[in-house]
Amino acid sequence: MVHIEKISKIDKKEVLAILQSFWGDSKIVIHNEIFDVMSLDGIKAVDNNQLSGICHYRISDKECEILTLASLNPGQGIGSALLKEVEWFALNAGCHLICLTTTNDNLNALGFYQKHGYQLTALYPKQVYISRQLKPEIPEIGYHGIPIRDELRLEKKLK
Numbered sequence: 001m002v003h004i005e006k007i008s009k010i011d012k013k014e015v016l017a018i019l020q021s022f023w024g025d026s027k028i029v030i031h032n033e034i035f036d037v038m039s040l041d042g043i044k045a046v047d048n049n050q051l052s053g054i055c056h057y058r059i060s061d062k063e064c065e066i067l068t069l070a071s072l073n074p075g076q077g078i079g080s081a082l083l084k085e086v087e088w089f090a091l092n093a094g095c096h097l098i099c100l101t102t103t104n105d106n107l108n109a110l111g112f113y114q115k116h117g118y119q120l121t122a123l124y125p126k127q128v129y130i131s132r133q134l135k136p137e138i139p140e141i142g143y144h145g146i147p148i149r150d151e152l153r154l155e156k157k158l159k
């Protein structure tokens with residue numbers, strides 16, 4: 001049974017290892033900004049006492065932006081449980097909108113978020129070329145062997 005908790009200081013090492021495996025390190029570059037996600041609010045999924053997923057977010061101007069969402073056991077509802085919880089936090093914080101940015105290669109994320117009611121609202125062609133100036137470690141090739149080039153923004157209105 002998966003349950004969701006806030007990330008605490010004692011999770012630091014494990015959370016960092018997850019960030020390293022998905023994003024190379026704890027620094028994430030989105031829309032020309034660098035975020036050190038270790039300094040942001042985050043939640044974790046715990047399954048049988050094992051950390052099985054994480055999600056970091058920030059709230060500003062009544063909008064919640066998801067900066068990370070990762071599931072260590074795909075297809076078992078962990079991503080959905082984290083997303084549901086972050087949407088609940090956002091709603092309770094008075095947000096009217098939740099959003100995120102992903103890249104053109106991340107077909108899983110595009111499918112996952114759209115299935116959860118998110119709509120594509122913007123395409124930033126070649127934005128990742130700019131991101132690489134801030135974080136040269138961003139690989140050229142991403143998921144499914146697709147070159148990583150563009151950013152896509154998805155949004156969901158909260159009721």
Ligand SMILES: CC(C)(COP(=O)(O)OP(=O)(O)OC[C@H]1O[C@@H](n2cnc3c(N)ncnc32)[C@H](O)[C@@H]1OP(=O)(O)O)[C@@H](O)C(=O)NCCC(=O)NCCS
Pocket residue numbers: 022066067068069070071072073074075076077078079080081100102106107108109110111112115
């Ligand atoms: C995207 C991600 C978080 C999904 O997590 P997950 O634990 O596999 O998600 P769930 O098991 O909760 O899946 C939820 C639903 O999305 C669907 N889904 C998952 N991947 C999908 C895909 N590629 N296309 C369409 N739907 C998909 C599942 O079928 C499921 O629907 P169902 O409940 O009707 O069967 C996971 O693939 C991941 O960690 N990716 C790497 C990190 C990343 O790219 N994060 C997103 C950018 S922040």
